[in-house]
Amino acid sequence: MPTQTGSAPAVSLQGHAAAGRYTYRAKAPRSQPLEAEHTKLTHALAAHRQLLSHAASAIRTLTAARNELIAQALEDGLTLTTVSTVTGENLRTLRTIGLAYDDLHPSGLPRSAHVAALKQKSAELRAAERHRDQITERREALMVMALRKQVCDDLELASLTGLTPDHVRRATRGSVRPA
Secondary structure, rough: OOOOOOOOOOOOOOEEEEOOOOOOOOOOOOOOOHHHHHHHHHHHHHHHHHHHHHHHOOOHHHHHHHHHHHHHHHHHHOOHHHHHHOOOOHHHHHHHHHHOOOOOOOOOOOOOHHHHHHHHHHHHHHHHHHHHHHHHHHHHHHHHHHOOOOOOOOOOOOHHHOOOOHHHHOOOOOOOOOO
């Protein structure tokens, strides 16, 4: 039977955090400056993930409201080309939206009221989409910064952002990667 020498038992960095959540399995402990940078980055990516979730929810809500306005406008006699000009949607999409709402009745609103409502809702939707795109760009910049500073690897970034590792690699293509 082999005898034990005075060496300490191997300690694993894997496991669960004090809060009971799964923690990232690092191969080696981080240095103190990298730990602070990692904490900042983790909080920033979590905030961006939450902002993206809110932006996606707002876009879904605005899209549903705009689609109802489109269907009502078509039911009240606006032409597909008029609605397409106001909203920027193609004719095929507008036909699909119009057919999806088969239980509408004519509202009696004038053409100008439909056009104004469609313009306003379409502008709100475009603004929400621009906001989502800005958040996505900032998130990608954070991912590139994390890779350059070697604070996180692809797999940890994927877990922090909710993306797949392949998407993280595509989004950060061309950035300096750790060896």
